[in-house]
Amino acid sequence: MEQRGTRIALGVWVGLVLLFLYVPIVVICLYAFNKSNVQSWPISGWTTHWFGSAIHNGDMQQALWLSLKAAALATVAAIALGSAAAFGVHRFRFFGREAVSFLLVLPIALPGIITGMALNSYFTFWKLNFGLLTIVIGHATFCVVVVYNNVLARLRRVPGSLAEASMDLGADGWQTFRFVTLPSISTALVSGGLLAFALSFDEVIVTTFTAGAQNTLPIWIFGQIRLGQQLPQVNVVVFLILAVTIIPVALAQRLTSESGILRTE
Amino acid sequence: MAAGLDAAQGLSPARRARRRVGGALFRRPWLKGLALLAPPVGAFGFFYIAALVVLFVSAFWTVDAFTGELVHRWTFDNFRTLWQESAYRTVALRTVWVAAAVTVTDAVIAFPFAYYMARVAKPRVRAALFVLVLLPLWASYLARIYSWRLILDHDGLLNWSAQKLGLPAPGIEYTNTAMWVVFSYIWLPFMILPVYASLERIPQSYLEASRDLGARGFRTLRRVVLPLALPGVVAGSIFTFSLTLGDYITPTLIGGTSSQFIGNVVYDAVNQSSNLPFGAAFAVVPVVVMGAYLLVARRLGAFEAL
Numbered sequence: 001m002e003q004r005g006t007r008i009a010l011g012v013w014v015g016l017v018l019l020f021l022y023v024p025i026v027v028i029c030l031y032a033f034n035k036s037n038v039q040s041w042p043i044s045g046w047t048t049h050w051f052g053s054a055i056h057n058g059d060m061q062q063a064l065w066l067s068l069k070a071a072a073l074a075t076v077a078a079i080a081l082g083s084a085a086a087f088g089v090h091r092f093r094f095f096g097r098e099a100v101s102f103l104l105v106l107p108i109a110l111p112g113i114i115t116g117m118a119l120n121s122y123f124t125f126w127k128l129n130f131g132l133l134t135i136v137i138g139h140a141t142f143c144v145v146v147v148y149n150n151v152l153a154r155l156r157r158v159p160g161s162l163a164e165a166s167m168d169l170g171a172d173g174w175q176t177f178r179f180v181t182l183p184s185i186s187t188a189l190v191s192g193g194l195l196a197f198a199l200s201f202d203e204v205i206v207t208t209f210t211a212g213a214q215n216t217l218p219i220w221i222f223g224q225i226r227l228g229q230q231l232p233q234v235n236v237v238v239f240l241i242l243a244v245t246i247i248p249v250a251l252a253q254r255l256t257s258e259s260g261i262l263r264t265e
Numbered sequence: 266m267a268a269g270l271d272a273a274q275g276l277s278p279a280r281r282a283r284r285r286v287g288g289a290l291f292r293r294p295w296l297k298g299l300a301l302l303a304p305p306v307g308a309f310g311f312f313y314i315a316a317l318v319v320l321f322v323s324a325f326w327t328v329d330a331f332t333g334e335l336v337h338r339w340t341f342d343n344f345r346t347l348w349q350e351s352a353y354r355t356v357a358l359r360t361v362w363v364a365a366a367v368t369v370t371d372a373v374i375a376f377p378f379a380y381y382m383a384r385v386a387k388p389r390v391r392a393a394l395f396v397l398v399l400l401p402l403w404a405s406y407l408a409r410i411y412s413w414r415l416i417l418d419h420d421g422l423l424n425w426s427a428q429k430l431g432l433p434a435p436g437i438e439y440t441n442t443a444m445w446v447v448f449s450y451i452w453l454p455f456m457i458l459p460v461y462a463s464l465e466r467i468p469q470s471y472l473e474a475s476r477d478l479g480a481r482g483f484r485t486l487r488r489v490v491l492p493l494a495l496p497g498v499v500a501g502s503i504f505t506f507s508l509t510l511g512d513y514i515t516p517t518l519i520g521g522t523s524s525q526f527i528g529n530v531v532y533d534a535v536n537q538s539s540n541l542p543f544g545a546a547f548a549v550v551p552v553v554v555m556g557a558y559l560l561v562a563r564r565l566g567a568f569e570a571l
Contacts, residue, residue: 002385003482010381014394017378020450021401027422028412040420081305088301092294100302103309109503109559111511111551113528114320115313121323121541122316141313144305172280173287195403202405204514205528209535221407225414225518238408249403253396 032239054236063220074139082147116209130212138210143196150192191252324545343546364509383464402454439521456501463497499567
């Protein structure tokens, strides 16, 4: 065991790092209630006035709607492709098995501008119009790996004897899948899906290359911050996003103990 | 024969059909594997790999100066421009340099934190810390950058706090220093988690053995813990390094006029001057840097720690 002094020093360090991690999050939450439309510290007065005007902002609503649609579709695609890949890789030994993992992780291992640019030029090449479809394709590329990692990690932990027992008891392949395999991976699927949704909902870099003239919510926020427009409303939107994204992520965390992108076991 | 058996068991026609399909798949496992893997691999091949190939090929094309149309003629002009124009070299070096600084900073911050998590904290505290590290990772990326913009602002929290403490105002808004701080902040969880995972895997008996053999705390740390934790640090550094290399949002919002990253130049080339080939050529730089980095990382055993 470490010496007492070392333990205390490490504890203090942990406290400081947590402070570093959370002060910015607290600060942005406080600014949402800033009365003044000048963003300076200390905040001189408090109000909830900006919530109303932010929520009724038409551009923001459109961007939000597009983001929700894109995230929902990207999540569906990610669940379908990611879990299929996880089952395939888990069940079968074949040449190039490692290559599948590598292929799926590539979109998050490569810098975001590469994925964005590659898709941008590729869609232009196919004369595809930039819009919801191109945004969804872009998001799906990096969401698949989240579902894949979650489901694969779970499959490796579920003993194969369960499925064998089910078959021995006379269930056919479909029944075994429906009543044994699916329930045992369902929480991994849900948590992978939630994380994929959160990832898509928050993405900026790839989206700026695949959205064309459309605004997703992060692109709208990015634009407003860069131009310094409607900052009180941006504060509120950002606060609400933080509040809302915490929920699916905390939920996903409860369902599995996976971190999503990083395999930590 | 199998169908006859099913009929003898008195199964419904639908179930019999399902069994026959199941049996056929069972006898030919490759067919099932193919059915499972073809959609994801096919989709990735068609949308992603093909797109990457087109991107790299287009780096060797050029744009007609008058019509603005792509010219499909093989040339190294883009790469020559990159090499000869000192402005682009500066941008590339700045990007790599900041990415390296961020990686080292995060490793230094993360190691004691992860050590505490893995070897000092009780299970419940450890679980709480795990969630506390994870949440910022998923909390809106833009929100966190924007918050730093407010904190670092001339009238922001940082300068105000310094003034209250009687210190000179740091005044680092819109500088490369600000960018370094914010990047280190944003990617820190990506470093903590793999380092924690690698530290947690070190058996307690190794540390006891080291002490039994007469090593003091510091020596055990240097000769036993650090080498075993290295793959985790390298795994984390893949994220911090790659994510910084490919970012252009933070330089735009946090950096100043001389904080351009490769990403900014690439973005402008594609979206403003519509010179896709040049953007593609410049984008090759982070890919090559990352490729070299991954090769080194693999030798250090980082892939097992991912």
